[in-house]
Amino acid sequence: MASRRRMLLKVIILGDSGVGKTSLMNQYVNRKFSNQYKATIGADFLTKEVQFEDRLFTLQIWDTAGQERFQSLGVAFYHGADCCVLVYDVNVMKSFDNLNNWREEFLIQASPSDPENFPFVVLGNKTDVDGGNSRVVR
Structure with a gap:
């Protein structure tokens, strides 16, 4: 059997306070969901290993606070990110x-080498709330 190559990928999760960043991360990594809201202070991260073909990836997923007062922490947390x-x-x-403000602020603070081609993923969350009746973004 061929030896597996391991690679670390740093993923940053951004968005307004209360959109469910922590819940998404916990659901993806731990398969757990909590209805209780607790604001993230600063940032936190979890890791998850994912295999793709013959490679093993360790995702270091950074959950950041959505409050404006923590945005100054961005440079340290965003540095070296592989995806946002x-x-x-x-x-x-x-x-x-x-979302565009978050994207622009990330690009300023992370200073990726190729900002035009930096990978961003956009996730709409909370589709289950109120049976979908409260949805305003379609």
């Missing part, structure tokens, strides 16, 4: 409208 996940709440139009 932008999250919005489908029931709050402003959280969707703010």
Whole structure:
């Protein structure tokens, strides 16, 4: 059997406060969900190993606070990121409208070598709230 090559990938999750960044990360990594809301202070990260073909990837997923007062921490947390996940709440139009601000702030603070081709993923969250009746972003 061929030896597996391991690679570390740093993923940053950004979006307004309360859009569900922590819940998404916990669901993806631990398969656990909690209805209780607890704001993230600063940043936290979890790791998950994923195999693709003959390679093993360790995803270091950074969950950041959505509050403006923590954005100054960005340079340290964003540095060396390989991907950025932008999250919005489908029931709050402003959280969707703010995605471009999050993207721009990330590019300024992370200073990726090729900003035009840096990988971003956009996730609409909370589609299950109110049976979908509160949804404003379609």
